[in-house]
Amino acid sequence: MRRALAMAGVAVALAVIPAGPASAHVGGGPEPSNYAAVITSVSRVVPGLDVSLSADGERLRVTNDGAGELLVPGYSDEPYLRIEADGVQRNTRSPATYLNVSLSGDTELPPEADPSAAPEWTSVSDTPTYEWHDHRTHWMGSQLPPAVQADPTAEHLIASWEVPLVYDGQPMLVAGTLTWYPPPSSLPSTVLGVGLIVVGLAVAGRARWQRPLVVLLGLAVVAEAGHLATSPVPAESPVYAVTAAALPTVVAALLTWASWRSVRGGPARWCTWRVSPAGWSCCRVCPT
Known part of the structure; x- marks a missing residue:
């Protein structure tokens, strides 16, 4: 389970990092220009x-x-x-x-x-x-x-x-x-991506954080898919450009889906998830 979540986190981070200032655009809308x-x-x-x-x-x-x-x-x-x-x-x-x-x-x-x-x-x-x-x-x-x-x-x-x-x-x-105007530095988006990887690896092994982490990964995938859908397609090699830009997001979506299935098929099948002041918790017999 931890490995699946970590892989999903890495994939989502790799999909989000190119969405920084230097990214290629592949949907509808005006093309970026310096x-x-x-x-x-x-x-x-x-x-x-x-x-x-x-x-x-x-x-x-x-x-x-x-x-x-x-x-x-x-x-x-x-x-x-x-x-x-x-x-x-x-x-x-x-x-x-x-x-x-x-x-x-x-x-x-x-x-x-x-x-x-x-x-x-x-x-x-x-x-x-x-x-x-x-x-x-x-x-x-x-x-x-x-x-x-x-x-x-x-x-x-x-x-x-x-x-x-x-x-x-x-x-x-x-x-x-x-x-x-020079393009903005890609350092902030790179730091953000690396931070996502580190956080994902740190919390993926904690049972109470597994579901929230998968939900966050899913939201990141949806946001990146929206970014791709609203970006212009380059005139040269459009099929290659769309495929290259969308592949990390597709992989991240598949890994996130697999992680969610793993979460649902694991402890969530035999216990109930509750929110407490300490965070998410799983109990077989929860107090009413």
Whole structure:
């Protein structure tokens, strides 16, 4: 019994430790990032106009509920988007139409992409809101920025960026910054995991702690399963990533279940568990 509980404790600890800051994510939701982008200023205050940015700077979102017309220039200052209260139109001749499809911006441009050509507008939304990858607001390199490579443990200002807008013919500017924040230390989660192992080994042999310990292990498994279920699946090798991340939790769940069966099949079958000031106790004939 003690060996089964100890194995379950070790397995749960190993499942919980990777859930620290450096863990891989494998479910739904936004992917984690060490980059943080913020809007620091908008040069004009326009009623009904709202500009926001995703936390990592990868997506810019604009809503124009006002009475005027908002134009968003592309990377060569050509018309890219036209946002009005009744919807959004996109210029099919703008290279940004195709470059913004991917986060890396490495899309091959079709022949019709010509920033000097007259705009050809097509409707892309019936609402006054549009969101897109704007490559001016996030890090475009496939490698970490040089400053981060030199010292990944320090905070770095990667860039100060600007996105031009034109509202009713009047230019305006959205400005912001992109900053790298180092990942938090994994030491606290490692210490916690080691502590769980030590505590599990220390109390697993005590009969009155066996059931509470198994219950705690079960709760830890449920919590880790919830963490996995709410984490995003990586685009590359998703089956391998999900399997590798979920395997420790599955093993821990099986060992916890086996420990619970062992507890129920042991003293609990012939005695009654009671809670006393001294803790959990087992008695064959319990006082009423």
